[in-house]
Amino acid sequence: MGEVGHAGAAAADFGSLGERGFVSRLRPLLPGRTDVSLGAGDDCALVAPPSPAEELVLKADPLVEGRHFLSSDDPRRIGRKALARVLSDFASMGAEPRWALVDFAAPPSTPVAFADGILEGLAALARRHGVAVVGGDTSRGDAVSLHVFCAGAVPRGEAMRRDRVRPGDVLFATGALGGSYASGKHFDFEPRLAEGAWLRRRGVRAAIDVSDGLSSELWHLARASGVRLALDPAAVPLSPAARRASDPLAAALGDGEDFELAFAAPASDASLLSDFAAAFPGTPLSAVGRALAPAPGGEVVLLGASGASPLPETGYDHFAPAGAAR
Amino acid sequence: MGEVGHAGAAAADFGSLGERGFVSRLRPLLPGRTDVSLGAGDDCALVAPPSPAEELVLKADPLVEGRHFLSSDDPRRIGRKALARVLSDFASMGAEPRWALVDFAAPPSTPVAFADGILEGLAALARRHGVAVVGGDTSRGDAVSLHVFCAGAVPRGEAMRRDRVRPGDVLFATGALGGSYASGKHFDFEPRLAEGAWLRRRGVRAAIDVSDGLSSELWHLARASGVRLALDPAAVPLSPAARRASDPLAAALGDGEDFELAFAAPASDASLLSDFAAAFPGTPLSAVGRALAPAPGGEVVLLGASGASPLPETGYDHFAPAGAAR
Numbered sequence: 001m002g003e004v005g006h007a008g009a010a011a012a013d014f015g016s017l018g019e020r021g022f023v024s025r026l027r028p029l030l031p032g033r034t035d036v037s038l039g040a041g042d043d044c045a046l047v048a049p050p051s052p053a054e055e056l057v058l059k060a061d062p063l064v065e066g067r068h069f070l071s072s073d074d075p076r077r078i079g080r081k082a083l084a085r086v087l088s089d090f091a092s093m094g095a096e097p098r099w100a101l102v103d104f105a106a107p108p109s110t111p112v113a114f115a116d117g118i119l120e121g122l123a124a125l126a127r128r129h130g131v132a133v134v135g136g137d138t139s140r141g142d143a144v145s146l147h148v149f150c151a152g153a154v155p156r157g158e159a160m161r162r163d164r165v166r167p168g169d170v171l172f173a174t175g176a177l178g179g180s181y182a183s184g185k186h187f188d189f190e191p192r193l194a195e196g197a198w199l200r201r202r203g204v205r206a207a208i209d210v211s212d213g214l215s216s217e218l219w220h221l222a223r224a225s226g227v228r229l230a231l232d233p234a235a236v237p238l239s240p241a242a243r244r245a246s247d248p249l250a251a252a253l254g255d256g257e258d259f260e261l262a263f264a265a266p267a268s269d270a271s272l273l274s275d276f277a278a279a280f281p282g283t284p285l286s287a288v289g290r291a292l293a294p295a296p297g298g299e300v301v302l303l304g305a306s307g308a309s310p311l312p313e314t315g316y317d318h319f320a321p322a323g324a325a326r
Numbered sequence: 327m328g329e330v331g332h333a334g335a336a337a338a339d340f341g342s343l344g345e346r347g348f349v350s351r352l353r354p355l356l357p358g359r360t361d362v363s364l365g366a367g368d369d370c371a372l373v374a375p376p377s378p379a380e381e382l383v384l385k386a387d388p389l390v391e392g393r394h395f396l397s398s399d400d401p402r403r404i405g406r407k408a409l410a411r412v413l414s415d416f417a418s419m420g421a422e423p424r425w426a427l428v429d430f431a432a433p434p435s436t437p438v439a440f441a442d443g444i445l446e447g448l449a450a451l452a453r454r455h456g457v458a459v460v461g462g463d464t465s466r467g468d469a470v471s472l473h474v475f476c477a478g479a480v481p482r483g484e485a486m487r488r489d490r491v492r493p494g495d496v497l498f499a500t501g502a503l504g505g506s507y508a509s510g511k512h513f514d515f516e517p518r519l520a521e522g523a524w525l526r527r528r529g530v531r532a533a534i535d536v537s538d539g540l541s542s543e544l545w546h547l548a549r550a551s552g553v554r555l556a557l558d559p560a561a562v563p564l565s566p567a568a569r570r571a572s573d574p575l576a577a578a579l580g581d582g583e584d585f586e587l588a589f590a591a592p593a594s595d596a597s598l599l600s601d602f603a604a605a606f607p608g609t610p611l612s613a614v615g616r617a618l619a620p621a622p623g624g625e626v627v628l629l630g631a632s633g634a635s636p637l638p639e640t641g642y643d644h645f646a647p648a649g650a651a652r
Contacts, residue, residue, distance in 0.1 A: 007642070032418060033382055036488060037381060038485070041486050041488075041550070042419075042550070043415040043416075043419055043488070043489055043534060043535060044383045044385040044415050044416060044417045044418075044419050044485075045381070045383070045384045045385070046381045046384075046385060046419075046480070046485055047382045047384065048382065049376040049377070049378070049380060049381065049382040049479070050375040050382075051374040051375070052377070052378065054355045054375060055363060055372045055373065055374065056372070056374065056375040056376075056382070056477070057370045057371070057372060058370060058371045058372075058373065058425060058427060058460060058461065058475075059370040059371070059427070059461065060427040060428075060429050060461060060462055060463060060473070060475050061429075061463060062431070062463055062465055062473070064465060064467065065360070065432070067466070073603065088401065089369040090369075090370060092369045092370075093368075093369055093370050093372075095370060099384060101384060101385070101386040101390045102386075103386050103473050104385075105388070105390070133386065135385065135386055136385060136386055136387060137386060137387060139388055139390060139393065140393070140467060141390065141471075142468045143468065145467075145636065147386070147388070147429050147473040147475075149384075149386050149427065149473075149475035151382070151384055151477055153375070154372070159364070159370075159372055161364060162367075162368050162369070163368075163369055208369060209369060214328065216404050219423065224367070224368070254597065260346060269435075309632045324484065
């Protein structure tokens with residue numbers, strides 16, 4: 001068998017490595033879990049299901065060269081981001097990620113060290129959060145891309161969802177927003193898994209992660225919940241990078257890739273801010289607005305000195321022509 | 327909101343449709359299941375977990391233009407194949423697929439009718455097998471690609487695996503092999519889900535699906551199980567397309583994309599062939615060889631008049647240079 005030769009240190013690029021050779025290089029990197037009965041290497045993976053008191057949580061997210069990263073970026077940060085984006089979705093529901101599968105495509109000319117770096121970055125974050133990589137596929141592509149699929153669990157009926165905002169709720173955002181590409185935060189953000197789980201246990205039932213920009217996420221919440229949301233622009237937490245932008249508020253609302261949590265909590269939970277600060281001293285939390293009233297179809301307004309004005313949904317649409325007005 | 331306009335009939339291509347517009351077009355196509363508490367449209371999907379008497383089964387498979395189909399192919403067949411390949415993996419374990427997520431990438435210039443056709447073909451097969459499409463992502467890409475993730479269940483400890491072949495077992499293959507690209511079977515094959523579940527209930531514990539060619543699959547079984555396998559070339563079921571090839575046996579062993587099942591059953595199960603024929607009169611089943619003896623690292627030989635010769639592993643390696651000797 002040529003497998004050992006294929007996988008040897010002399011291999012210079014992804015194409016010469018061979019699929020089995022590449023997979024065999026990866027396997028030692030892949031973190032495990034005791035609930036995995038059959039990991040990567042068979043037709044499917046087998047794991048212990050969540051308990052009957054839980055729901056099974058499923059999510060897939062792509063990471064594509066030119067859209068989410070450049071080929072000149074550090075491969076470890078690329079691989080880390082591919083998984084971190086999915087974990088951010090789990091965070092937004094207060095769910096626990098457990099198992100991941102990764103489809104990895106790259107041009108045959110990709111240096112092996114680059115491909116190794118991508119998987120090392122991904123595996124390191126997986127280990128950190130107790131996620132087992134239990135399968136996937138490697139293939140040739142015109143560009144580098146990763147498709148990460150993650151499964152996990154959340155206590156039944158407790159998931160934070162987009163359609164659970166109620167009139168009277170207070171709107172919150174974690175962290176600081178805007179300029180994520182400029183600052184590198186789009187690579188290095190820490191998925192708010194601990195914060196999401198804490199909020200879920202606290203009884204919060206409506207949340208979303210800020211991937212396309214706060215404006216866009218508020219619209220998602222408003223539409224799914226059928227409510228009118230009011231955002232206080234003075235309360236939006238601006239990142240240092242957003243403050244350096246020509247229009248800091250526009251940057252904070254529209255840049256996207258913040259991977260913070262936006263959520264709605266009952267106004268009756270008066271100690272939420274202080275309790276959160278005690279639990280997560282390193283994670284800012286800001287009350288940024290209110291849910292006002294039922295509104296079929298949803299509506300988001302920006303509060304101002306002269307009253308409320310409609311908030312444009314300036315989030316990023318992956319198909320919209322560059323710079324097109326929405 | 328511009329969503330209705332985006333999704334209108336006047337949209338001519340994928341790029342002008344917008345991501346939300348495209349997703350809203352798709353939603354009515356997506357089959358559901360009563361165990362889905364939250365489908366596509368939130369950060370993650372929520373479904374009822376398999377029972378404690380089951381294991382959770384996870385699999386991801388890519389389908390990429392130029393590798394698995396051509397842009398000139400019927401889009402319904404492309405979409406169908408994207409899911410069918412994953413279902414074939416579930417079939418090989420005797421598992422039941424339940425929920426799928428689909429990442430769909432296409433160039434912005436892709437006609438909407440083509441993109442619609444892909445998803446219609448996928449959704450039709452999903453409905454046929456009771457699989458709910460509970461999420462996914464649409465994005466721009468240089469080529470059309472689909473990454474399908476599927477989760478399901480199998481009774482605990484009963485999954486058919488690659489590492490369960492025992493010396494003395496008889497080797498079987500369903501259907502007829504070879505020439506799948508020439509005949510179009512690589513698109514139109516029916517995933518052997520019913521046959522796989524039947525074999526599992528029968529007590530079969532070692533199987534694989536024939537995606538890269540029977541030679542390659544036998545090597546996978548041999549390596550994973552640490553056994554020496556002997557293949558009887560005269561017993562290999564040749565498809566009509568393979569019979570028309572210059573070397574029918576080579577076509578049957580190496581063409582790949584047959585999506586049949588290869589499995590090992592105890593020789594003591596003397597009525598397997600007749601009982602299978604009664605249960606599946608439309609599915610040929612052939613005894614093609616035997617597992618001979620333990621062999622660390624695995625070995626596969628071809629039986630001949632002058633004794634046994636090593637069987638080359640001529641399966642398709644997605645990274646191997648075209649035509650390269652293996």
